[in-house]
Amino acid sequence: MAEFEPVLTANVHKPDSHTLRVYRESGGYTALKKVLDGMSSAEVVDAVKASNLRGRGGAGFPCGLKWSFLPKDHPGPVYMCVNADESEPGTFNNRLLMEDDPHQVIEGIIIGCYATRAQTAYIYLRYEYPTSYNRLQAAIDECYANNLLGKNILGSEFSLDIYLHRGAAAYICGEETGLIESLEGKRAWPRIKPPFPAIEGAFRKPTVVNNIETMACVPHIINRGADWFKSMGVPSTGPRDAGSYGPKLYCLSGHIEKPGIYEAPLGITCRELIEKFGGGVWKGRKGKAAIPGGISMGLLTEAEWDTPLDFAGPGKAGCLGLGTAAVVVLDETVSMVDFLHNSCRFFAHESCGQCTPCREGTSWSERILARIKAGKGRLKDLELILNISASIGIMPGTTICGLADGAAWPMKNAVNKFRAEFEEYIKRTNPSGYAQEDAVEALELVGLGVH
Amino acid sequence: MSSATANAPASSGPVLTPQMRAEIEAFLPRYPTKQAVTLPALHVVNAHLRCVPMAAIPEIAEILDLSPAQVYDTLSFYGFFKPEPCGTVRAWVCRSISCALRGGEEVLAALSGKLGVEPGGTTPDGKITLEFGECLGLCDFAPAMLAGDRVYKNLSVEQVDEVAGALQQQADEKPG
Numbered sequence: 001m002a003e004f005e006p007v008l009t010a011n012v013h014k015p016d017s018h019t020l021r022v023y024r025e026s027g028g029y030t031a032l033k034k035v036l037d038g039m040s041s042a043e044v045v046d047a048v049k050a051s052n053l054r055g056r057g058g059a060g061f062p063c064g065l066k067w068s069f070l071p072k073d074h075p076g077p078v079y080m081c082v083n084a085d086e087s088e089p090g091t092f093n094n095r096l097l098m099e100d101d102p103h104q105v106i107e108g109i110i111i112g113c114y115a116t117r118a119q120t121a122y123i124y125l126r127y128e129y130p131t132s133y134n135r136l137q138a139a140i141d142e143c144y145a146n147n148l149l150g151k152n153i154l155g156s157e158f159s160l161d162i163y164l165h166r167g168a169a170a171y172i173c174g175e176e177t178g179l180i181e182s183l184e185g186k187r188a189w190p191r192i193k194p195p196f197p198a199i200e201g202a203f204r205k206p207t208v209v210n211n212i213e214t215m216a217c218v219p220h221i222i223n224r225g226a227d228w229f230k231s232m233g234v235p236s237t238g239p240r241d242a243g244s245y246g247p248k249l250y251c252l253s254g255h256i257e258k259p260g261i262y263e264a265p266l267g268i269t270c271r272e273l274i275e276k277f278g279g280g281v282w283k284g285r286k287g288k289a290a291i292p293g294g295i296s297m298g299l300l301t302e303a304e305w306d307t308p309l310d311f312a313g314p315g316k317a318g319c320l321g322l323g324t325a326a327v328v329v330l331d332e333t334v335s336m337v338d339f340l341h342n343s344c345r346f347f348a349h350e351s352c353g354q355c356t357p358c359r360e361g362t363s364w365s366e367r368i369l370a371r372i373k374a375g376k377g378r379l380k381d382l383e384l385i386l387n388i389s390a391s392i393g394i395m396p397g398t399t400i401c402g403l404a405d406g407a408a409w410p411m412k413n414a415v416n417k418f419r420a421e422f423e424e425y426i427k428r429t430n431p432s433g434y435a436q437e438d439a440v441e442a443l444e445l446v447g448l449g450v451h
Numbered sequence: 452m453s454s455a456t457a458n459a460p461a462s463s464g465p466v467l468t469p470q471m472r473a474e475i476e477a478f479l480p481r482y483p484t485k486q487a488v489t490l491p492a493l494h495v496v497n498a499h500l501r502c503v504p505m506a507a508i509p510e511i512a513e514i515l516d517l518s519p520a521q522v523y524d525t526l527s528f529y530g531f532f533k534p535e536p537c538g539t540v541r542a543w544v545c546r547s548i549s550c551a552l553r554g555g556e557e558v559l560a561a562l563s564g565k566l567g568v569e570p571g572g573t574t575p576d577g578k579i580t581l582e583f584g585e586c587l588g589l590c591d592f593a594p595a596m597l598a599g600d601r602v603y604k605n606l607s608v609e610q611v612d613e614v615a616g617a618l619q620q621q622a623d624e625k626p627g
Contacts, residue, residue: 077483089547089548089586089590091586091588126588127531129588134600163481165490168490168493169531170529170531182490183487184487185525186486186489186524253590254548254590254593255552255553259591259592259593260591295547295548328548328549328590330552338551342548346548352528
């Protein structure tokens with residue numbers, strides 16, 4: 001394969017990369033012009049379909065296919081919701097795109113709206129990204145002032161408004177139907193599907209929900225074609241595999257020498273990413289494990305770091321999937337008890353409370369881990385953790401959305417892949433009680449000194 | 452609805468100023484329903500008052516043609532909106548995994564000790580509210596803190612005096 005040249009991050013290091021002037025100097029908005037000058041909506045959908053672009057937000061659903069699910073003869077309106085609620089622990093690739101190349105994102109959104117005949121797009125942006133908010137709003141304002149948004153864009157028949165909608169610090173709003181409920185002004189409780197948003201989404205109208213990075217890919221596909229896009233990444237292995245094509249922004253954080261965003265073709269291995277881009281595990285230490293794609297994807301042990309980070313790779317190593325492609329490195333000094341407590345605490349805090357198995361399972365697991373951490377663990381707790389992890393989520397069929405699957409996977413991977421360490425910790429810290437099997441008395445966790 | 456007015460100012464006039472109302476109403480054309488303006492309205496009030504007092508809820512509900520219960524239901528879902536004013540500067544120290552691996556929880560504990568408030572609390576002078584945050588998306592700068600619009604990067608326990616001073620200064624620079 002030829003040397004990879006950055007696509008999505010080609011401009012981010014230029015001075016004033018967030019301005020319309022610099023974006024245009026780099027060829028910005030030529031894809032939009034091409035679309036408006038001579039492509040039908042269906043042709044744009046077909047172009048994106050042909051590229052096999054899969055959603056970059058976590059689920060990896062083919063973008064063009066999602067667009068094609070919109071009803072053909074609907075009187076409208078159709079809405080576009082852009083998911084900028086990036087909150088998955090370890091993930092910050094959308095922040096980079098919104099802060100340092102917002103027009104690339106907006107051009108993708110305009111083309112996506114043209115393809116789906118949406119005349120209103122809402123960018124649902126997490127509150128904790130004030131710079132993204134300012135940069136996106138400034139870019140949107142520039143677009144209105146230059147006939148790139150509003151009525152009759154670039155003299156065409158196509159009109160579009162884009163609005164920023166700020167969240168209020170709730171992870172669940174990144175789930176597409178939770179996002180829609182939140183946008184509508186309600187608590188962000190995910191909806192039972194079907195109906196899928198393409199049929200009945202925001203304001204009960206057909207709606208597409210796409211991630212920021214997915215949208216940023218679209219102008220490049222229009223400009224350079226599906227074959228170019230498919231020249232990068234990992235080919236499909238059969239009719240049931242949509243393949244892993246195109247460039248991807250990998251986040252690298254935790255115990256790494258050089259944390260940051262690194263762009264590579266889909267399919268780079270975890271080890272290559274850590275060693276080639278990240279400068280290796282920090283402080284010259286050995287690696288112990290890595291989160292492959294945001295904490296909800298689980299863990300790769302160091303021995304599994306040769307796993308390719310494409311849509312199919314992490315699953316083969318027992319992880320939930322590629323997720324957001326956010327790699328978090330854990331060095332040899334990390335206690336897996338601490339890791340899992342941190343993970344369980346996050347999901348207990350962020351469970352929306354709608355489905356009882358998730359609400360109770362996540363908080364129960366946090367309490368168990370806090371108890372283990374405080375030296376009151378029992379070996380039997382490990383069975384309990386595995387039992388909870390097998391009982392919550394879409395996969396066992398007990399919850400509406402995938403938050404609980406994301407809570408379950410770190411539990412499964414940590415306990416199954418590092419069982420000996422958990423057992424050793426429990427025996428060492430609770431020598432007189434580790435084998436107990438009777439009911440645990442209610443403990444005042446504050447008194448244990450674990451938060 | 453006595454509970455909704457329990458925290459009303461002694462003057463018992465409206466909580467929402469004409470400016471707040473105008474800012475809220477400016478959002479209405481963006482959405483096909485008035486209810487969709489709930490979060491924007493809560494943000495408007497929060498930006499002005501650093502809280503959303505209970506007495507503001509029926510006033511927001513009236514603008515949006517909703518029951519106060521609907522507004523409260525949404526508000527209460529997000530831990531973000533507090534009934535009593537936060538400090539001039541609200542600071543979130545991240546405690547999620549990428550920051551925790553690099554000492555984020557220790558920074559939070561040290562800052563909590565330095566400021567003399569538990570996470571969620573406000574300093575007695577009303578200047579700083581300290582909170583824990585879940586992943587702030589600043590993992591490349593871990594451990595990180597977001598205070599207002601300002602990002603504090605690569606924090607360490609040793610820097611806590613300096614950081615507390617910077618937060619004080621940030622509060623002093625901010626009007627009102």
